[in-house]
Amino acid sequence: MFSCWLSRLCGGLSTPTGRVTHLIQGSLSRRLMLSSQRRIPELNSFVARTNTCGELRSSHLGQEVTLCGWIQYRRQNIFLVLRDFHGLVQVVIPQDESAASVKKILCEAPMESVVQVSGTVISRPPGQENPKMPTGEIEIKVKSAQLLNTCKKLPFEIKDFVKKTEALRLQYRYLDLRSFQMQYNLRLRSRMVMKMREYLCNLHGFVDIETPTLFKRTPGGAKEFVIPSREPGKFYCLPQSPQQFKQLLMVGGLDRYFQVARCYRDEGSRPDRQPEFTQIDIEMSFVDQIGIQSLIEGLLQYSWPSDKDPVVVPFPSMTFAEALASYGTDKPDTRFGMKEVLPVFPKANRNWNSPVAKSIMEEQRSELIRLMEIQEDGVVLLTAGEHRKACSVLGKLRLECADLLEARGLVLRDPALFSFLWVVDFPLFLPKEENPGELESAHHPFTAPHPSDIHLLHTEPKQVRSQHYDLVLNGNEIGGGSIRIHDAELQRYILATLLKEDVKLLSHLLQALDFGAPPHGGIALGLDRLICLVTGAPSIRDVIAFPKSFRGHDLMSNAPDSLPPEELKPYHIQVSWPADSEAEKSSLNQPYHPES
Amino acid sequence: MFSCWLSRLCGGLSTPTGRVTHLIQGSLSRRLMLSSQRRIPELNSFVARTNTCGELRSSHLGQEVTLCGWIQYRRQNIFLVLRDFHGLVQVVIPQDESAASVKKILCEAPMESVVQVSGTVISRPPGQENPKMPTGEIEIKVKSAQLLNTCKKLPFEIKDFVKKTEALRLQYRYLDLRSFQMQYNLRLRSRMVMKMREYLCNLHGFVDIETPTLFKRTPGGAKEFVIPSREPGKFYCLPQSPQQFKQLLMVGGLDRYFQVARCYRDEGSRPDRQPEFTQIDIEMSFVDQIGIQSLIEGLLQYSWPSDKDPVVVPFPSMTFAEALASYGTDKPDTRFGMKEVLPVFPKANRNWNSPVAKSIMEEQRSELIRLMEIQEDGVVLLTAGEHRKACSVLGKLRLECADLLEARGLVLRDPALFSFLWVVDFPLFLPKEENPGELESAHHPFTAPHPSDIHLLHTEPKQVRSQHYDLVLNGNEIGGGSIRIHDAELQRYILATLLKEDVKLLSHLLQALDFGAPPHGGIALGLDRLICLVTGAPSIRDVIAFPKSFRGHDLMSNAPDSLPPEELKPYHIQVSWPADSEAEKSSLNQPYHPES
Known part of the structure; x- marks a missing residue:
């Protein structure tokens, strides 16, 4: 070929x-509509401040305000710029004798110290307005000030234009979080997830159900973290997804399930992956592929941030064969x-x-x-x-x-363009990499075969397409799902005969399918990746509050860390130190040579 | 004394x-108000059915409907009662020759089989209405039927009045979830959490931030599960709460954080505890005790289910000393x-x-x-x-x-009455149980001392009260929180001098306090316990979809389970089999005698 x-x-x-x-027009009218519907959150309830720094405008002139924030700049002991999560505001340091104590506080506190100030919102003198600053028409004439906390010498400046290495940012993550970009990313993430919940829960009757993360090994679950229990030799595993639970919930008649689910995958050191990640996990009964796709299109349209161009639905669809032939990948960037x-x-x-x-x-x-x-x-x-x-x-x-x-300057992949694509009709099985004579699931063993190909299951299983679908955004897979097998016999045949898996590990699921399982299907969206694309962040680490480094380390707290052997005793485990390990060896443990 | x-x-x-x-009146008017505000979720979007079984009324007469559900009863091959999550509806099995295939399907399918039926909503014949059934005025005249899945012989009947042991219910949890009570509990939980999110996120500007669950040992964290990493001797721990992270988020200027947080605690076998549980986790900057308490009162009032009497605020408050003297406990049942x-x-x-x-x-x-x-x-x-x-x-x-x-029949503790109480002014320290000469934190070492008692810290630390507060409902502690220490020196003094903890484990937190930490405080509500009390469930296991047994087992999937030794190798651990263990011993491992 x-x-x-x-x-x-x-x-x-x-x-x-x-x-x-066309889209800009659409976006404008949509934003107007949204802002009239949306109730603006009250940001000053229950606390000492009357206003946020960032919200003050000429409309507040003459108001007595109390603000709390961090000292961002100070100019010649006359002006001080105060920052909170909402923005910056200029504070005039009083110069008269009677306010000497206020002046002392505001002039002596180091940068990034935390202060509370009370005063009046006044106009800036003519010519001194700053049109680049949202609060640039006003300033605060301070009457009283209180030093809430001082700041020691920082490892780096908080200002966005000061470049830092990522390792330094992660080590002092609590300082890095003060940057405009991290505040924007985390707040956008929170708002977008909230809109998704409204769509699923309030508009479409989904039930938010928490599923366990202390579970057992799934067949082929080689990337699952293990957790020793207090019973000798018995381990929990952290699941890679709530797949089994969501199917069992459908058998349990819950009808429409969703969860913003924490998932775990131990992939060792891989760039731009995290050992724990989050997915929008969805399952429905009595649904087909089109139903799930329409649901997700509506979900993304509804939750899309209002400062981006709106999402156009339905998304185009392409078969796996077509994607491979036209783009050489199953996740084409169609921008x-x-x-x-x-x-x-x-x-x-x-x-x-x-x-x-x-x-x-x-x-x-x-x-x-x-x-x-x-x-x-x-x-x-x-x-x-x-x-x-x-x-x-x-x-x-x-x-x-x-x-x-x-x-060379040509914009091929417009970062403001969001090009969604469904990729469908994947093969159900692939030849095993290590042994191409055997089959493995292209996605997971619960995926239903394509109805047109069922007759091939017994004769040419490699030719069978599945009812799996992937959602692709700008060349990234951001979601995947399938219609599931709800027939116990078919599931047994695929697991035992075609995949040669040990069905004992899944006996509870097979039994559940025997007891009146409804037809069902679902999907999971990778939330970290999706938010990363929406915000244009360079890495998923920029949309996670406390990410691990690519080697799986928390550089701030130094996790994972050593434990004294006595803390392992209740769990009936001991460390097998590699022979060449520099680490301290416990007398209880015998070294052995780990597999290469 | x-x-x-x-x-x-x-x-x-x-x-x-x-x-x-008074409350019943209030409750009625509130419900009317809510129902006019609330948008009713669309339960039939994206799926094959046109209606749920439970929603059909006389107003649907004459409509052509398609329903999907489980066969609940069949009477003399004439009637069939179909069930979905929403309720029951009576289906008339056609008796004429032309509908023989439909009759065959509906008469031969075992109970709890899944069927899809299409037909017309008709009135029941006069005198045959069932006023006890919400759909009791109508029935479905079926035109077509499809068997979606058959059901094998069940281990127990789904009917609510059939009593089962809890072990059997947990083993077949997916069947138990079909019961009215479990559907009610899980759906109420989902709705209540959604209302909490609306209150926090949409009304008060809180940011929903996910914090890591792969973390490191906290000082005194003896009840933390350990997770071996791929680095020899290095372990993650599953945190008991996001306490450190939420404080670091405040240092990072996030201002208002919340999370429906999964937490972990390894308490071995304790009745009515779960190794993983969920808390509504909240932290705010620039707030005092009254601020947090008002926030929580508003939160519970807003999210309270509309079928219960509304919550009356503010909640009464009582000092720890008073609670102990009057009720002999720090969580009095004030009903x-x-x-x-x-x-x-x-x-x-x-x-x-x-x-x-x-x-x-x-x-x-x-x-x-x-x-x-x-x-x-x-x-x-x-x-x-x-x-x-x-x-x-x-x-x-x-x-x-x-x-x-x-x-003897006297109702002292009305189950419909919800009696909230704040308990405040706890002692900051307690004598250590194993060594009463030393101090330990009454709650946790980040709790701020009461401002009136700060002078006693150096002289009589046992007399110092804290800024900790507990929320009690009907004699159960459902939440607790505090104003935190934001002063690095004070935190160091308490950790190192008074508590004699190894501050190295907390160096990142101490350093964060040095870099401009705002005053802050927060609270965590135990969601499982709260929902348990609201629903009147006998155990928290009844408000969790897939709970563990009191011995920490998943009776459905049999977790925790054994693992072959080669799956432990990448984590550099081996099992230390107790000498008397019956379990298979790996040749790699040496048995030792565990501590008694």
């Missing part, structure tokens, strides 16, 4: 101008073209500046030129080989080219 | 009749009286039917009679001893007496 793709570098890339205009094509070769004649040209027959060249609308100085990239591998190589080249083009 | 209390058995117990009338009193003794003379009577002087008797309004056949219970212990004994006797009285 032979695949190739064409990029006319710098030429003919469609820019969706018309659409952008730009440069698709792969599968040419049918005949007739052509030009100067082809490539050693590959020799292998292409004359008649194939002209057909390529026609098919790909090749013009002078066009570039054609070709691969030959096994279909999936050839497609995949081109898929990677496509993204490399996009990088190269963007490095 | 000498304490006693008086109960005039069966006499003079105040019943709050007037209040009940009934029978308080303890501290009499000052003189003059009296009656027939006292008790051996203790000899020890009481004549003048003390008459004062007792006066003070306690003792009448003929009254009962007085007296204890003598160290204040705290004497009070505590009387507190237990008070509850025993309430049990005895209620067993």
Whole structure:
């Protein structure tokens, strides 16, 4: 098989101008609608302040206010800029003798000290307004001040323009959280999840149900953390998802379940992964694939931040086969073209500046030129080989080219554009990597086969497509789900006969399917990745309050950490120190050579 | 010291009749208000059915409907009762020849099989209406039916009146969840938490922030589960609460944090405790004790289920000393009286039917009679001893007496009455149980001392009261919190000098306090216990979808479970089998004798 793709570098890339205009209009009217519906939260209830620093405007002129915040700047002992989570405000330090104690407090407190000030909102003198500052028309004439806490010398400045290494940011995460960007990311995340809850719970009758995280090993659950119990040799495991529980809830007649679920996966050191992560976990009874997709489209539209262009629904859909052939991946970035094509070769004649040209027959060249609308100085990239591998190589080249083009200033992947895509009709099974004669689930063993392919299950299982669907956003998989198997016999056949799994580990689930399980399906959205894309953050660590480093460490508290052997005794475990370990060895433990 | 209390058995117990009338009126008008505000969730979106079974009424007459549900009963192959999460509806099985296939499906499917039926909503024939059934005026004339799944023989009947052992219910939890009571409990929990989120997030600007559960050992964290990492000898711990993180978020300027937080505590086998549990976790900057208390009163009032009497605020408040003296406990059930009193003794003379009577002087008797309004056949219970212990004994006797009285038919503790109480001014420190010469924190080491008692910290630390507050409901502690220490020096002094803790484990928190920590405080509500009290469930296991047994087992899936030794290798641990263990021993492991 032979695949190739064409990029006319710098030429003919469609820019969706018309659409952008349309969306901006839509966005504006939507924001107006939302702001009239939305009740503004009361940010000053139950506390000492009367106002936040960031909210003060000319409309507050003359008001007596009490503010609490951090000292951001001080200029010549005359002005001080006070910061809270909401913004900055200028405070005038009183200069008269009678206010000497207030002046002393405000002039001597180090930067980032915490103060409470009371005073009057006044206009800035003409010409001294700061139009770049939301509170730039006013300032605070202070009457009293109180030093709530002093600040020692900081390891770095809080100002956003001061660059810090990520390791330093993570070590002093509580300081890093004071930055505008981290406040924005975490607050957007909170609001967006709240909107999702409103949509699911209040509009569509979903029930928020908490499922256990102390569970048992799932078949093939090689990436599950283990937790020793007080019974010798018995371990809990932290599940990678609430998959079994959500299906059991459907068997239990809960009908519509959701959970913002903490999940765990021990992948060792992998960049941009976290050992604990969060998914929006959903399951419904009596639903089909279209039902779940419509639900999710509505969910994202409803919860989308109002400062972004609104989400357009329905999302386009593409089969796995099509995604592989056109984009060389199952998660295509559809913000730009440069698709792969599968040419049918005949007739052509030009100067082809490539050693590959020799292998292409004359008649194939002209057909390529026609098919790909090749013009002078066009570039054609070709691969030959096994279909999936050839497609995949081109898929990677496509993204490399996009990088190269963007490095030269062309915007191919507009960061303000959110291009959602459903990828459907995945294969149900894949050949096992370590033993291609055997099968493994392409996703998980509970995925229902495609109804059109059920007859192939006994004869050609590799040809069976599944009822799995992935949600892709700008080239990232942000969700996946499926219609599940609700027939106990089919589930047993797939687990035991096709996958050769030990069904004993899943006997409770198989038994549940025997006792009147309704047809059901669901999905999980990766919340960290989704928020990362929405905020445009460079890493998921920027949308998590206290992330682990890529090696799984908490750089602030130094977790994981050593434990004295006596704290392991109640759990009937001891450390097996590797022979070359520098760490202190316990006399209770025998070293052994770990597997390489 | 000498304490006693008086109960005039069966006499003079105040019943709050007037209040009940008032509350019922309030409750009615509140419900009307709520129902006009509340948008009713759409329960049939995205799925095959047009209606739920439980929602059909005479207003639906003539409508063509499609229903999905479980077969609850069948009567003489003529009627069938279909059930979903919303209720029951009667379906008429067609008897004519042309509908033979429909009849076959509906008559042959075993109970609890899942079917989808389509048909028309019709009136029941006159005289056959069932006024006890919400859908009792109508029935469904079926046109088509589909068997979605059959049900094998069940281990117990789903009907609520069929009693099952709890072990059986937990083993087949997915069947138990179909019961009316479990559906009610889980749905009420979901709705109540959603209302709490609306109050915190939408009305008061709180930010929902997820904090890590893979953390490190906290000082004195003897009840924390340990999780081996891939680094030899390094362990994560599952935290008992997000305490450190929520304080660090305040240092990070997040201002108002909340989280419905999963917490972990390894207490071995204790009845009505769970190794993982959930708390509504809250922290605020620039707040005092009254601020937190008002916030929580508003939160409970706002989120209280509309089918219960509304919550009356503010809640009464009582000092720890007063609670101990009057009720013999720090969590008094204030739904009934029978308080303890501290009499000052003189003059009296009656027939006292008790051996203790000899020890009481004549003048003390008459004062007792006066003070306690003792009448003929009254009962007085007296204890003598160290204040705290004497009070505590009387507190237990008070509850025993309430049990005895209620067993005789007197309602002392009205289950429909919710009696909230703040308990405040706890001691900051307690003598260590194992070594009374040393101090330990009465709650946790981050609790701020009472401002009036700060001067005693260096001289008489045992006399220092704290800014800790507990929320008590009907004799159960459902929440607790405090104003925290935000001064690094004070925190160091308490940790290192008074508590003799290793401050290295908390160096990150101490450093954070040095870098401009705002004054802050917070609270955590025990969600499982709260929902248990609201629903009147006999155990917290009845408000958790998949609880562990009191021995920490998941009876459905059999967790915790054994693991093959090779799955422990990546974590550099091995099992230390007790010498008498029957379990299979790994050749890698050496047995040792565990501590008794």
